[in-house]
Amino acid sequence: MNQFLDDVLNGLRSSPKYLQSKYFYDKGGDKLFEKIMQCKEYYLTNCELEIFSTQTPQLADIIIDHHKNFDVVELGPGNAVKSFYLLQELAHKNAIATYFPVDISDNIIRLLQKKLSKQLPQLNIHGLHGEYLSMLTAAKEVSDKIKLVLFLGSNIGNIPKKNIHDFCKQLRSQLSTGDMVLIGIDLTKNPKQIRNAYDDSEGYTKKFNLNLLKRINRELNGNFKINNFDHYATYDPSTGACRSFLVSLKYQVVTVGENETFYFQKNESVFMEISQKYSIEETDEVAVNSGFAPIAHFFDKNKWFTDVIWKCV
């Protein structure tokens, strides 16, 4: 069974059509996401980098106050530039036993193992290639220590708001009382600023979305003509939902897999990704309703982004 193929076919058979953003991350997608993080409009990375580069000792102290030694599981670490600050601090204080980076991109896991074993040779690293929650189960099979789960970069925003309680309850059910999570969440703010972050002037976000069509062509025998699609981002300030779409620029016929045919009307959209924004009150409400106690909030100087610490109760 090919899950990627099944998910793509199901998405393209639906009306309206959609693709799942977790498939953005192949080698090309990983590189494009690095470019997005450097774009002037993509404020999220700089905000969270500011938090980790200036407040890591305080973050670490709160965690170490609760537990002297624990495993760290990071869900979707990407290049781990922000978590590196914390890993370094925890390693320095002999607080971390093993670091389990969990990522759907095997390229990310390979790169991280290589990079971190050079930068932090004392760190014990156990990479896990796969989906967030199933790999958390896999981590539990080899670790019986108290855990700190990192979920940074507003990855949590890729979960639709209607599913957020379910996801956090499932996360909680995988953990034990006393385990902690540290989640990076993008906060509601000026709508134009948010929309621009997902529609950068250099066009990397567009390339990032189109890269999924290239991946389908390469891995699933598709024949998308990339130039026949444009990228469109929208932000709804009344719900906090930022959504990305690809738009078909003409009527066209595309085949995927064993010759399954899809018809795209001119201006038909394909939903690609949600990046949900929250108020700080909403984040506390999600924590409490999912079996966590919010114990700290860290902010960048503009209060555009927060890193929250929740404890399993």
Ligand SMILES: C[S@@+](CC[C@H](N)C(=O)[O-])C[C@H]1O[C@@H](n2cnc3c(N)ncnc32)[C@H](O)[C@@H]1O
């Ligand atoms: C938006 S990037 C953020 C990376 C990093 N957390 C940061 O703050 O820079 C999302 C990362 O999560 C991974 N990812 C996305 N969906 C995933 C899933 N369902 N399961 C596991 N990893 C996933 C991607 O491969 C990528 O490395």
